[in-house]
Amino acid sequence: MLEVKNLHVSVRDEDVKILNGVNLEISTGELHAIMGPNGSGKSTLANVIMGNPKYKVDQGDILFDGESIKDLTTDERAKKGIFMTFQNPYEIDGVKFNNFLLTAYRKIHGDSESYKVLNERIQSILSELVVSDNFLNRFLNVGFSGGEKKKGEILQARFLKPRLLILDEIDSGLDVDALRIVASQINKIRKMGTSVLIITHYKRILNYLDVDRVHVYTNGQIVRSGNFSLADEIEKKGYTTIVG
């Protein structure tokens, strides 16, 4: 479903190369984890798949359902069913979370479902997240705690029903209870047949998920791939030893 082919990427208008030939294939319904040290270009990879204009593809391609999406805008990619949660979600003053969800849903899926039905779906997801009552009436992420922001991201992911979900450090800064809640949402999203790419530093969230493949990522490249046991190995030995 997703094919990243020999992807070389630099920062637009600057001579900074960040991705140095990434190759990655994710089939429908699979969950792949990318693990790698700080500053290795993991968020850049996520942003490039989503079409962040800050970055420029110098070489290679990104295919979704066999078609190149490399030159599509971010909203066009979103309409194809790709959704990325931010490592550091933006605060958008003046935009109520609830309105944001409804507007985004209709932009992607059209207006065949009534606001009543959509709001009921939102409420039913919200009841599983354990957040304060006024969560949805607040402006998007404004004044949210770190954990609330991450729960807000996973709420969007579940509500918008993406076909490919990219999770950039969704587990960072979560306490044990919040981690379990977020992991359970990821598992529910997967039941819709969604493919998942999860970027994380720690094995702990992977313990709750059914992982198809783990990739070690350094210097803008995937340097090793394996099954779940590779995550164990990383935790025991650290990246430096693993990459050699």
Ligand code: ADP
């Ligand atoms: P990771 O998510 O693995 O921690 P990032 O993708 O955030 O890594 O960043 C990789 C490297 O690219 C870092 O050195 C970072 O400073 C640099 N970088 C990322 N985005 C930009 C940008 N827009 N301008 C300049 N440097 C950037």
Ligand code: MG
């Ligand atoms: Mg980082």
Ligand code: MG
């Ligand atoms: Mg990052």
